[in-house]
Amino acid sequence: MTLVAAFRGPKGGILLCADREENDGYTRREVDKIYYFNMVPCQVFVAGAGPSGIVTTADVEIRSALFKAHSDGANIIQEHKSIVESTLRDIHKRYAANLKSGYLDLLIVIAPLGQVMVPLLYRTELAMMVPEPYYAAYGSGKALCDYFSDRLYEYGRLDKDSMKVLATFILRETEKAASGVGLGADMWFIHEGDTSVHRISTGVIREFQALIPSIEESLWSDWKTNVKIPQQFTG
Numbered sequence: 001m002t003l004v005a006a007f008r009g010p011k012g013g014i015l016l017c018a019d020r021e022e023n024d025g026y027t028r029r030e031v032d033k034i035y036y037f038n039m040v041p042c043q044v045f046v047a048g049a050g051p052s053g054i055v056t057t058a059d060v061e062i063r064s065a066l067f068k069a070h071s072d073g074a075n076i077i078q079e080h081k082s083i084v085e086s087t088l089r090d091i092h093k094r095y096a097a098n099l100k101s102g103y104l105d106l107l108i109v110i111a112p113l114g115q116v117m118v119p120l121l122y123r124t125e126l127a128m129m130v131p132e133p134y135y136a137a138y139g140s141g142k143a144l145c146d147y148f149s150d151r152l153y154e155y156g157r158l159d160k161d162s163m164k165v166l167a168t169f170i171l172r173e174t175e176k177a178a179s180g181v182g183l184g185a186d187m188w189f190i191h192e193g194d195t196s197v198h199r200i201s202t203g204v205i206r207e208f209q210a211l212i213p214s215i216e217e218s219l220w221s222d223w224k225t226n227v228k229i230p231q232q233f234t235g
Contacts, residue, residue, distance in 0.1 A: 003141030004047040012118030013192030021183040035059040045109040049139035088127035105138035141174035141181040
């Protein structure tokens, strides 16, 4: 139960987001759900929905496999997909019993350190890495995130700051409505026009969420100003 989501920015970067709630049905606690590590040719981000222990294991083993392949002389930019998929096949085989009544859904970003390539965004289907050009989401908050994103997000239309506003709004509304989504959020802006990585902390996001008007306030304010009620509706 979670929400992880990724949006492509206007300059090709990725805004990667996740809530912070871990819920075992009895207790809730705050955890990081976006994992990040540096390699010589690229930076790698893993965000997951599913059993927290298996998501953590996936991050550790993907990290280990990529570093080993790099030390063995592999071209990580060209070969990362096959390396990660091999690791995921092993994880799904080893933890098949744990995943029988659950799932392991990952969003993975491979961000080359050269300026020529923009970050690569993937979502997983079992052990397969599926390239996603613009947007992907997983978790119990996915349906609501998809709904808002379908109506409000359009690649190239929003600038970097507008994307942060949109993601902040979606995370807030999903936390209100979706089971297991909550306890704040994290955002990482990855290589938006350069090779820098910018993390927006939970505290900053919470402060910003409080400044965004509610859906009711936004809609009623606009309707009162711009919507002319048809005559047959009056009386």
